[in-house]
């Protein structure tokens with residue numbers, strides 16, 4: 001585990017901005033922290049970065065819990081990108097290299113290429129938000145940190161900006177091999193880049209889930225409700241259909257959406273009473289809303 005928190009809690013007065021958050025980020029993850037506005041994402045990142053002192057709980061970076069400041073120096077952060085307004089992308093990164101003591105030759109150019117700002121001559125102050133965010137990512141990557149934290153890098157971007165940002169994150173992940181921790185309030189956007197997710201609401205971590213598992217839970221399926229599931233199973237299996245799950249009187253099939261007529265006929269002809277047969281699909285946003293509404297059990 002490259003980054004872990006144990007029951008991390010942050011109170012502002014009597015208000016719990018974070019309430020017992022235990023997160024596990026594995027090496028190589030693009031970990032998406034998903035939560036609505038005010039859920040506690042920025043507070044979480046601030047605690048990780050040492051910009052806010054936790055009220056309770058522990059932070060573990062690469063196995064280190066005591067000397068966190070040294071471990072934090074190994075991390076790249078982007079909360080709100082701030083650079084010199086009159087310098088261009090290259091000049092700003094070169095300045096940062098001096099500040100951070102980065103001496104690798106060609107590092108600035110390599111990063112500018114990754115974030116799509118190579119050859120951009122205009123000063124930072126006239127950058128679009130997307131360009132600012134991308135330069136922010138380059139800044140976060142400058143000292144080759146094993147862990148990179150990006151707070152809402154997609155927020156406020158136009159559709160093209162969102163696509164560019166996605167490409168940059170994927171490219172940066174592939175090229176640097178760093179672990180990424182990214183927050184967003186839009187699950188569908190994070191879904192296109194993240195490998196694992198943590199869902200946070202009102203300062204509470206509701207669930208951690210892998211990309212694969214999330215898609216297991218949101219994919220299309222065919223729901224069949226019958227009087228006799230074992231009989232139905234035999235009939236369906238002899239029609240070459242694999243059954244994904246059986247629960248009570250319901251069978252769930254992961255495919256064969258186009259064969260629903262045929263399957264219904266086979267079941268009825270086989271003497272099974274068919275109560276219901278319909279396609280179901282949970283969208284990512286539905287899943288997210290259900291999770292938020294229903295607590296930890298979605």
Ligand SMILES: Nc1ncnc2c1ncn2[C@@H]1O[C@H](COP(=O)(O)OP(=O)(O)OP(=O)(O)O)[C@@H](O)[C@H]1O
Nearest residue numbers: 012015017035036037038039040041042043044185
């Ligand atoms: N310094 C502070 N003093 C008091 N309350 C705070 C402070 N910082 C944050 N909060 C509160 O803590 C809660 C979590 O805020 P936080 O900024 O972490 O949320 P977020 O998930 O990052 O949301 P957003 O996407 O809107 O930034 C909010 O209710 C916010 O008002």
